[in-house]
Amino acid sequence: MLLARLRSVNRFRNLVGCYGQYYGRTFTSVARQRSQVTQSTPPPLSHKSSKMAPVKMEPPPPPPVTTAGDLVESAKRAAGRRAVAEHLDTAYRHIGIGSGSTIKYVVEAIAELPASQTSQMKFVPTGIQSRELIRAARLPLLDITDLFTEKEYEDAQQYIDVCFDGADEVDLELNCIKGGGACHLQEKMVANYSRKFVCVADYRKQVPRLLTNWVGVPIEVSPKITEGVRRGLISIGAQKPFIRSGLPGKAGPVVTDNGNHVIDAPFPTLLLNSEAHLMDPSRGIWTPDALLNRIKQISGVIEVGIFTGYDGPEARAAGANAARAAQKPIVVYFGMADGSVETKYAQK
Numbered sequence: 001m002l003l004a005r006l007r008s009v010n011r012f013r014n015l016v017g018c019y020g021q022y023y024g025r026t027f028t029s030v031a032r033q034r035s036q037v038t039q040s041t042p043p044p045l046s047h048k049s050s051k052m053a054p055v056k057m058e059p060p061p062p063p064p065v066t067t068a069g070d071l072v073e074s075a076k077r078a079a080g081r082r083a084v085a086e087h088l089d090t091a092y093r094h095i096g097i098g099s100g101s102t103i104k105y106v107v108e109a110i111a112e113l114p115a116s117q118t119s120q121m122k123f124v125p126t127g128i129q130s131r132e133l134i135r136a137a138r139l140p141l142l143d144i145t146d147l148f149t150e151k152e153y154e155d156a157q158q159y160i161d162v163c164f165d166g167a168d169e170v171d172l173e174l175n176c177i178k179g180g181g182a183c184h185l186q187e188k189m190v191a192n193y194s195r196k197f198v199c200v201a202d203y204r205k206q207v208p209r210l211l212t213n214w215v216g217v218p219i220e221v222s223p224k225i226t227e228g229v230r231r232g233l234i235s236i237g238a239q240k241p242f243i244r245s246g247l248p249g250k251a252g253p254v255v256t257d258n259g260n261h262v263i264d265a266p267f268p269t270l271l272l273n274s275e276a277h278l279m280d281p282s283r284g285i286w287t288p289d290a291l292l293n294r295i296k297q298i299s300g301v302i303e304v305g306i307f308t309g310y311d312g313p314e315a316r317a318a319g320a321n322a323a324r325a326a327q328k329p330i331v332v333y334f335g336m337a338d339g340s341v342e343t344k345y346a347q348k
């Protein structure tokens, strides 16, 4: 039994490695990071007399290597593990599992829990990548479409007890940019049906305002009208929005899990929602709330990677009118470069 469990964890770790390499990034500061490599000098070979008995030489130990990439991975892992330890209640039955390179550490932590606990839960993925992570960890899988058939459907109901997900940027109000991996349509659906969204990220994602470092707002669009949407975005202040390329893996545009395209729309750094009085749409100066609503009015837009407005408890308190409005995390776990984890709650 224990052996089977260990094998399953190992199989999961192999899969995680493969996604880690696949997951393409457009995060500008990543390119700025330089590797910090510390190498120890191997000891000099001693000049021994040929008459001496041969000494059995042990190979020198490998030099310790610490790269910026290692720091980021450790930060992601620390954030994922803390979030699970503090937000996965054993009484929960439905757990949302988001997408990206950080979420794999959430699944890794869940996979280490006793099967007697996790077998009582169902894990709802936000796309193909997270579905495969759940499968590889041998956790019970439930597609979001099946969530409604196993429950008596009621629009305002938050069926998912908690969803864990990553983010590309998070501002002081916990508004997020998501969709760097083109999964934001299903991620928003899962957040909408969750009682609470717990975000996991590394220190590079923590910014005062959205679009500080991230290249643009990810927008999922119908392939029939991609160019029309791109022009619509320019008319509301986007600066050179571009259709996301599938290269190097695929020639032509990225195709999402839902068969659509993605446009990345750069805007001037967004305001906070509390700074709405500074908004100037004629110059492309927007709050997250206003920009999300404006982009959604463009015909052909399917979903926008701005997560703002209510969090789960706020949507619940607002009642039926706020049904499926939950988008924002209640808390973000930021893994830091020094190995610590910072938790951030929205400034209210």
Ligand SMILES: O=C[C@H](O)[C@H](O)[C@H](O)COP(=O)(O)O
Binding pocket: 023, 098, 099, 100, 101, 102, 103, 165, 166, 167, 168, 177, 178, 179, 180, 181, 182, 183, 184, 187
């Ligand atoms: O579409 C992808 C998602 O929004 C991800 O959650 C987001 O891009 C963060 O990914 P990562 O954890 O790899 O930085």
